[in-house]
Amino acid sequence: MLKLFLLTLLIVVISFSLLGVKILLSKKGKFPNTHVGGNKALNKRGVYCVQTQDYMEYNNIKTNSQHRKLNKQNK
Numbered sequence: 001m002l003k004l005f006l007l008t009l010l011i012v013v014i015s016f017s018l019l020g021v022k023i024l025l026s027k028k029g030k031f032p033n034t035h036v037g038g039n040k041a042l043n044k045r046g047v048y049c050v051q052t053q054d055y056m057e058y059n060n061i062k063t064n065s066q067h068r069k070l071n072k073q074n075k
Contacts, residue, residue: 023029036042036049048056 023031036047037052042048
């Protein structure tokens with residue numbers, strides 16, 4: 001049982017080490033940005049991540065509702 005646990009732990013440590021080789025050895029070691037917001041081609045087409053689109057719509061609704069309130073007060 002102990003041998004199996006140590007073998008499993010060794011495999012996990014080796015796996016994490018190999019995943020982090022590029023990050024650990026390069027000067028600007030970062031994980032690649034695979035998020036939709038980090039893709040320049042999609043940004044040019046107007047495609048954003050869901051969170052960004054939600055934020056944009058929230059601000060749009062907030063701005064429009066404030067504009068409507070001001071119009072109602074002026075009438």
